[in-house]
Amino acid sequence: MRSRPLPHLALGVASLIALIPTVFMLVTALKAQEEYQANKTGWPDAFVFDHFRQILFETPIFLWMANSLILVVGSVGLSLIVACLAAYAIARMEFRGKDALLAISTALMAVPPVVLIVPLFVLYTRLGLISTYGGAIIIYAGLITPFSVYLLVTFFRSLPQELIDAAVMDGASHLQILTRVVLPLSLAPLLTLVIVNALFVWNDLLMAVIFLQDDAKKTVMAGIAVFQGRYNNQIPLTMAGMAVAAAPMLILYLTFQRHFVRGLMAGAVK
Amino acid sequence: MRRNSPLVPYLFVLPLICLLAFVFGLSLIRLVEFSFKQVRGIDGPWIGLRNYELVLNQPLFWESVGHNLKLFMTIPVMVLVALTLALLLYERLPGWRIHRTILFLPYILAIPIIAVVMKEMFQFSGPVNAILTALSLDFMVLDWIGSADVALWTVMGLIVWRETALGVILFLSRLMALDESLIEAARLDGASWRQRAWFVLIPQMRGVIEFFVVISAITMLSAVFAYVYVIGGGRGGPGTATMVIELYIFNALIRTSLPGIAAAVSVMLFAVSLLLIWALFRVRRREAE
Numbered sequence: 381m382r383s384r385p386l387p388h389l390a391l392g393v394a395s396l397i398a399l400i401p402t403v404f405m406l407v408t409a410l411k412a413q414e415e416y417q418a419n420k421t422g423w424p425d426a427f428v429f430d431h432f433r434q435i436l437f438e439t440p441i442f443l444w445m446a447n448s449l450i451l452v453v454g455s456v457g458l459s460l461i462v463a464c465l466a467a468y469a470i471a472r473m474e475f476r477g478k479d480a481l482l483a484i485s486t487a488l489m490a491v492p493p494v495v496l497i498v499p500l501f502v503l504y505t506r507l508g509l510i511s512t513y514g515g516a517i518i519i520y521a522g523l524i525t526p527f528s529v530y531l532l533v534t535f536f537r538s539l540p541q542e543l544i545d546a547a548v549m550d551g552a553s554h555l556q557i558l559t560r561v562v563l564p565l566s567l568a569p570l571l572t573l574v575i576v577n578a579l580f581v582w583n584d585l586l587m588a589v590i591f592l593q594d595d596a597k598k599t600v601m602a603g604i605a606v607f608q609g610r611y612n613n614q615i616p617l618t619m620a621g622m623a624v625a626a627a628p629m630l631i632l633y634l635t636f637q638r639h640f641v642r643g644l645m646a647g648a649v650k
Numbered sequence: 651m652r653r654n655s656p657l658v659p660y661l662f663v664l665p666l667i668c669l670l671a672f673v674f675g676l677s678l679i680r681l682v683e684f685s686f687k688q689v690r691g692i693d694g695p696w697i698g699l700r701n702y703e704l705v706l707n708q709p710l711f712w713e714s715v716g717h718n719l720k721l722f723m724t725i726p727v728m729v730l731v732a733l734t735l736a737l738l739l740y741e742r743l744p745g746w747r748i749h750r751t752i753l754f755l756p757y758i759l760a761i762p763i764i765a766v767v768m769k770e771m772f773q774f775s776g777p778v779n780a781i782l783t784a785l786s787l788d789f790m791v792l793d794w795i796g797s798a799d800v801a802l803w804t805v806m807g808l809i810v811w812r813e814t815a816l817g818v819i820l821f822l823s824r825l826m827a828l829d830e831s832l833i834e835a836a837r838l839d840g841a842s843w844r845q846r847a848w849f850v851l852i853p854q855m856r857g858v859i860e861f862f863v864v865i866s867a868i869t870m871l872s873a874v875f876a877y878v879y880v881i882g883g884g885r886g887g888p889g890t891a892t893m894v895i896e897l898y899i900f901n902a903l904i905r906t907s908l909p910g911i912a913a914a915v916s917v918m919l920f921a922v923s924l925l926l927i928w929a930l931f932r933v934r935r936r937e938a939e
Contacts, residue, residue: 387738394735395752405767420777462665469662488674490927492872494896495916498909499680506692522673554658583760585876601762605880615770622763633758
C-alpha cells in the first residue's frame with residue numbers, strides 16, 4: 381500500500397466537495413458586499429466582520445436561538461424523564477403488557493412526523509396551543525421519546541443484575557435504584573441521547589413553521605428559512621447569519637464527535 | 651409506596667403511555683376521522699370518500715407524487731458513492747480519520763442552513779456558474795434554482811450531497827465490525843483491493859446496504875420538506891417544479907385551510923410508509939441475525 385495515488389485522490393475530492401459549502405459560507409460572510417459582486421469565489425481582499433455585528437445586534441437571531449434552546453431543553457428534558465422511568469420498568473420489572481408497550485413504542489419511531497401535523501394542528505387550534513412553548517415541547521418530546529426508550533431499554537438490560545439486587549437488599553426503592561445506581565452507570569447512552577435528540581429538535585423546520593408561527597416564538601431554523609427573502613441579494617450578510625446559526629452544532633460535533641456518530645447511527649430511523 | 655406493590659411498574663410507564671397516546675395515538679385516530687370529513691376549523695360533517703376523490707383527481711397531487719418518486723433516483727447514486735467512500739476509508743490510509751470527520755460534516759449541518767447556502771451558490775449569477783464560465787464549461791451554466799426544468803435536479807443534488815454522509819458512516823461501522831481474519835486471508839492470497847471489496851467485503855454488507863436503501867426511501871417519501879421549503883421559496887417553486895407530498899399537505903392545512911384534504915393525503919402517505927417500515931423491520935431482523 382505504499383504509493384496509491386487514486387484512493388487518496390478520491391477521498392480528497394470527496395472531502396473537498398463535503399467542505400466547499402461550509403468554506404463558501406464562512407469566506408463569503410467575511411467579504412464586503414461590494415467585493416462579493418465582483419469576486420464571488422476568491423479569497424477576500426480584506427476581512428469584514430461587520431456582517432457578524434449586524435447579524436448579532438440588528439436581527440432577532442438571539443431571540444430565535446433562545447426559542448430553539450427553550451424547545452431543546454424542554455423537550456429533551458421531558459423526554460429523558462419519561463423515557464428513563466419507562467425504560468427502567470420495561471427492562472427491570474415484570475408487568476403485564478410490557479412487551480406490547482415496547483413493541484408499540486419502538487414501532488412509532490418510524491411514523492413520519494408529517495402525518496401528525498393535521499390532527500395536532502386542529503387539536504392545538506382548539507386548545508389555543510399554537511405558538512406556545514409548552515405545546516411545541518410536548519410534540520417534540522413525543523417525537524423523540526420512542527427512540528430514547530428503545531436505546532435505554534437495550535442499555536438497562538445489559539447492566540448486571542447483582543448491582544440491582546444489592547441495592548434491593550439495602551432496602552432501596554425502585555426510584556432510588558434508578559436514580560442512584562442505574563443512571564450513574566448510564567452516562568454514555570444518556571449523553572448520546574441528549575446530543576441526538578437536541579440535534580433533531582434544533583434542526584427541525586416542519587414542526588417549527590407550523591406550531592410556532594408568532595414572530596416572537598420563531599425558532600432559529602424557521603427564522604433563517606425566511607432570512608434570505610428579507611435580505612435579498614445581501615449574500616455576505618445572509619452567509620454570516622447561516623454561520624452563526626450553524627456554529628452551535630459545529631462546535632458540538634467537533635467536541636463530541638464519537639457520541640454524535642454513535643447516536644446518529646443508532647437513530648438513523650428518524 | 652411499597653416496593654412490591656404490583657402497581658409500581660405501571661406508575662413508571664404511565665407518563666410514557668400518556669405522552670405517546672397524546673402525540674401519536676389520538677392523532678392517528680383523528681387523522682383517519684378527518685380524512686372522511688369536510689373539516690372547517692376544528693370539525694365538520696362526514697362526507698365519505700369525497701376528500702380522497704378530490705385529491706386523486708387533482709393533477710397537482712399526482713405531480714407532487716411524481717416528484718417524490720423522482721427523488722428515489724438519488725438512492726442508487728448515494729449507495730454507490732457511500733459504498734466507495736466507506737471502502738476507501740476502511741483501507742485506513744494516512745489521514746483517514748480527518749477524512750471521516752469531514753465526510754460526516756454534511757449530515758451535521760441543518761438542512762435549512764445548508765439549503766440557503768447552496769441556494770446562493772447555485773444562483774444564476776452565483777459562484778458555481780462563475781466557476782463553470784471560468785472553466786469554459788458554458789454549456790453547463792444553468793439556472794439551477796430559477797428554471798422549472800432544473801430546480802428539482804438541484805434539490806436532488808443537495809439531497810445526495812447531505813444524505814450520502816449517513817450511508818458512509820453506516821457502511822463504515824459495519825466494515826469495522828467485520829471479522830478481520832477473512833480479509834487478512836484474502837490479502838495474503840494476493841487479492842487486489844477491488845477483488846477484496848467485491849468478493850469479501852460487499853457480500854457481508856448486504857444487510858446494512860438494504861437498511862440504508864429503506865431508510866433513504868422513507869426519507870425521499872416523507873422527510874424532504876426542509877429542502878424544498880427553502881429551495882422552492884416556501885411554495886415548491888418555480889411554479890410547481892419542486893412541489894412534494896409534504897408541501898402539498900402543508901399547503902392544504904395552513905395556506906388553504908382544508909384539513910380534510912390534508913388528512914386524506916396524510917393517510918395515504920402513512921399507509922405507504924407502513925409498507926416501507928415493514929420492509930425496514932424485516933431488513934433489521936435479518937441484519938441482527
